[in-house]
Amino acid sequence: MESIFSFCFAVLIAPFLPVVIQKVKAFFAGKQGPPLLLNYYTLIKLLRKGSVYSTSTSFVFRMGPIIGCATSMMMLLFFPLAGAAPIFSFHGDVIILFYLMGLGRFFTILAALDTASPFEGMGAAREAFFSTLAEAAVFGILVLFFRLTGSLSFAEFFTGNNIINLIGAHTALLILVIVALYIVMLTENSRVPVDDPATHLELTMIHEVMILDHSGPDLALIELGAWFKLLFYSSFLAKIIDPFQLQNFWLNCLCFYAFVLFIYITIGTVESVTARYKMNMVPKFILTPFALVFFAIIFTMELIK
Numbered sequence: 001m002e003s004i005f006s007f008c009f010a011v012l013i014a015p016f017l018p019v020v021i022q023k024v025k026a027f028f029a030g031k032q033g034p035p036l037l038l039n040y041y042t043l044i045k046l047l048r049k050g051s052v053y054s055t056s057t058s059f060v061f062r063m064g065p066i067i068g069c070a071t072s073m074m075m076l077l078f079f080p081l082a083g084a085a086p087i088f089s090f091h092g093d094v095i096i097l098f099y100l101m102g103l104g105r106f107f108t109i110l111a112a113l114d115t116a117s118p119f120e121g122m123g124a125a126r127e128a129f130f131s132t133l134a135e136a137a138v139f140g141i142l143v144l145f146f147r148l149t150g151s152l153s154f155a156e157f158f159t160g161n162n163i164i165n166l167i168g169a170h171t172a173l174l175i176l177v178i179v180a181l182y183i184v185m186l187t188e189n190s191r192v193p194v195d196d197p198a199t200h201l202e203l204t205m206i207h208e209v210m211i212l213d214h215s216g217p218d219l220a221l222i223e224l225g226a227w228f229k230l231l232f233y234s235s236f237l238a239k240i241i242d243p244f245q246l247q248n249f250w251l252n253c254l255c256f257y258a259f260v261l262f263i264y265i266t267i268g269t270v271e272s273v274t275a276r277y278k279m280n281m282v283p284k285f286i287l288t289p290f291a292l293v294f295f296a297i298i299f300t301m302e303l304i305k
Helices: 003-011 017-028 039-048 058-079 093-116 118-150 154-159 171-188 216-241 249-273 282-303
Strands: none
Touching: 003 058, 003 216, 003 249, 017 039, 017 216, 017 249, 039 216, 058 093, 058 216, 093 118, 093 154, 093 216, 118 154, 118 171, 118 282, 171 216, 171 249, 171 282, 216 249
């Protein structure tokens, strides 16, 4: 029951947390910011509308939002949210799940290409290139965690015998992992300084330009999938940072979501004080986490010896 409650609560709170980022950015700009329930209103508004499809699109265009949202939600099913065991778990699930997330991105890219729009094709090419660079860092982190725990399961990473935690024997290594995973999170979710979700200039957009032709329920699914993915990466970071392993489930929930909220606040702060990088600088930025994780793996080899 605790696992089901954690998953349902995560699904419900996923649209709320991105508004925190907007509130933080508004605070830095001296503004009031949007209402906290803005994304719920947006979902309801989009679901009540109809979808408009171009004559150049096929069934692939309709499949993109569905598969993208479904794969992002599956990540939450296999992740130990708030200290509770995940609903589903098996050895090697991390590899399959990250490839499932790649499958969602693949269909999103296909849907963008299916529109025959040069702007969306440009955004799809950027998305494919940048995500490929970020994937190297992700699997480097998985290799490092396998060496530390001997497992390839989210449940074993954070609820097994060798729990990965910042307060432990591998603090220095995990600091490198936290920095690397934070950069990967900004990249995978198209946040500043990789992309600016608030921009409307096609020549500078990555994710937003790929969904220009989506509308109504399709756009709602895309937005919901993006919120799920951001929550997953934030939860991944929160579980590494959270030093508390309490016996009380409700206290664990409180501590866990406090750290998740803190990560969202840091995202808003980064977007307020940092400008988006030029396109030629973005690959160098994305390769930084791979270098950090690579050094962490080398240090792990020395520690094991």
